[in-house]
Amino acid sequence: MADTKQYDVIVIGAGPGGMTAAMYASRANLSVLMLDRGIYGGNLNNTAEIANYTGFKSIKGPELAQQMYDGATQFGAEYAYGTVTKVELVDNMKKITTDMDETYLAKTVVIATGSDQRHLNVPGEEEFGGRGVSYCAVCDGAFFKNKHLIVVGGGDAAVEEGVYLTQLASKVTVLVRRDELRAEPIIQAEAMNNDKLEFVFNTSVTEIVGDDVKVTGVKTHNNKTGEDGEMTADGVFIYVGNFPMTSAFKNLGILDDQGWVKTDERMRTSEPGIFAIGDVRDTPLRQVATAVGDGAIAGQQVYQYIKSMD
Ligand code: NAP
Numbered sequence: 001m002a003d004t005k006q007y008d009v010i011v012i013g014a015g016p017g018g019m020t021a022a023m024y025a026s027r028a029n030l031s032v033l034m035l036d037r038g039i040y041g042g043n044l045n046n047t048a049e050i051a052n053y054t055g056f057k058s059i060k061g062p063e064l065a066q067q068m069y070d071g072a073t074q075f076g077a078e079y080a081y082g083t084v085t086k087v088e089l090v091d092n093m094k095k096i097t098t099d100m101d102e103t104y105l106a107k108t109v110v111i112a113t114g115s116d117q118r119h120l121n122v123p124g125e126e127e128f129g130g131r132g133v134s135y136c137a138v139c140d141g142a143f144f145k146n147k148h149l150i151v152v153g154g155g156d157a158a159v160e161e162g163v164y165l166t167q168l169a170s171k172v173t174v175l176v177r178r179d180e181l182r183a184e185p186i187i188q189a190e191a192m193n194n195d196k197l198e199f200v201f202n203t204s205v206t207e208i209v210g211d212d213v214k215v216t217g218v219k220t221h222n223n224k225t226g227e228d229g230e231m232t233a234d235g236v237f238i239y240v241g242n243f244p245m246t247s248a249f250k251n252l253g254i255l256d257d258q259g260w261v262k263t264d265e266r267m268r269t270s271e272p273g274i275f276a277i278g279d280v281r282d283t284p285l286r287q288v289a290t291a292v293g294d295g296a297i298a299g300q301q302v303y304q305y306i307k308s309m310d
Contacts, residue, residue: 007031009302010096010106011077012084013245015042016064017278017291017298018112019072024299025110026075030306033106034072035098037083041065042114043279044288048138048164053288061138064288084113084248087274092309094273107309108302111249111261111269111276112295115242115286120152124208124215125238132215132235133208137161140235146170147234150218152205158239159183159191165237166196173231175203177223200231208236244280256282267298273305 008030011018018034026032039045047061056064073079082098087109089095096104117135119125125133134140141164149169151162154176160183162174174191179201181188191197206228207219217232244259254269254276256262260283261276263269269276275298278291 004095004103004105005033006093006105007033008106008306009033009108009110010035010094010104011110011112012036012087012096012248013042013112013114013278013280014040014069014072014079015112015114015278015291016044016068016288017114017295018042018110019068020292020295021110021112021275021277021299021302022077022295023072023075024296025302026072026077028299028303030303032077033104034077034079035082035084035096035104036079038081039065040069040072040079044068046117046136046138048141048161050288086248087252089252089271107306108273108275110267110295110298110302111246111274111280112278112291113245113248114279114291115244117239118241118243120205120238120240122205122207124210128208128210128215128236131213132210134235134237135239137165137237140237141165141168144169144235148173148232149235149237150175150205150231150233151237151239153239153241154178154181154183155239155241156183156187159187161237161239162197163191163194166194169196169235172197173233174199175205175218175220175231176201177204178202179224205236242279242286246280265297266301267294268301275301 009025009032011034014034014036044061044065051058082100086097093105094109148171151174165172202224205218210216220229267275277294277298279286
């Protein structure tokens with residue numbers, strides 16, 4: 001096992017919130033490590049365009065991720081790869097273990113692990129993963145030029161990414177399980193004006209079907225009439241909501257009954273020295289802007305907490 005490195009602050013998750021917390025804490029001259037299970041940026045990397053983050057009329061998610069990373073590291077914050085599997089309390093410190101068999105010690109921890117995309121959990125979904133089933137339009141959309149695509153879901157993500165896919169596909173059909181969308185009105189309005197996008201309401205996907213090579217369509221169920229049907233398509237993009245990435249923190253007693261982290265307005269959890277920010281929090285709004293705001297508060301709060309330890 002490698003040596004245990006020690007930091008003032010370990011930020012778990014390098015999305016917009018985590019990178020902001022890291023920037024504020026390192027600007028306060030604290031030693032900071034961001035740990036992430038993948039490349040920095042979090043869900044920004046799956047987002048084609050962001051049109052509601054102040055200061056940018058519109059910006060591509062991966063481009064914003066890079067700018068945030070450059071900003072976060074300019075004051076000395078470090079970044080390392082690793083999925084955190086456990087956080088333990090050891091005397092006055094927090095001990096963090098990753099799946100890379102690394103351990104770290106920190107005076108404070110900022111949980112910024114966000115949320116991951118839910119799966120539909122229907123037959124064929126796993127089997128055709130990477131062969132027509134996708135959870136990321138910006139990553140996989142280019143494989144479907146001039147093809148017919150199905151998007152499943154009715155929230156902001158399904159509608160926005162459906163609109164993005166119309167730039168590539170010949171037609172995009174959004175299957176919505178209820179008779180209305182959950183997406184914001186302004187996002188709906190843009191979609192309704194798009195000739196290449198159609199909505200089919202009251203329709204659930206019961207199976208994803210394909211041949212030996214790839215997806216050929218879906219089986220559907222009409223939730224109003226009870227009728228079963230089929231629809232052909234070359235790809236299926238699934239945007240049916242998110243779940244919190246908190247399995248590593250269950251032992252800390254800081255989660256609500258749905259697994260989101262409970263905090264106060266200073267981003268403090270019930271465990272002193274452990275903070276949580278962004279989408280992983282029990283919060284009424286999950287946006288880049290709110291994650292960044294949470295990150296700024298936490299970056300300043302860790303400084304106050306460490307000062308109070310002396
Ligand atoms: P969401 O808001 O939770 O919406 C999930 C959608 O999927 C709902 O329409 C839901 O239907 C549907 N759904 C859930 N389970 C399903 C199933 N088994 N089969 C078919 N449909 C199913 O999730 P999201 O769109 O991924 O957004 C997640 C968060 O990120 C939200 O807070 C959202 O505001 C935010 N976000 C914001 C933006 C933006 O501001 N531009 C962009 C993307 C995401 P019901 O309505 O029937 O439950």
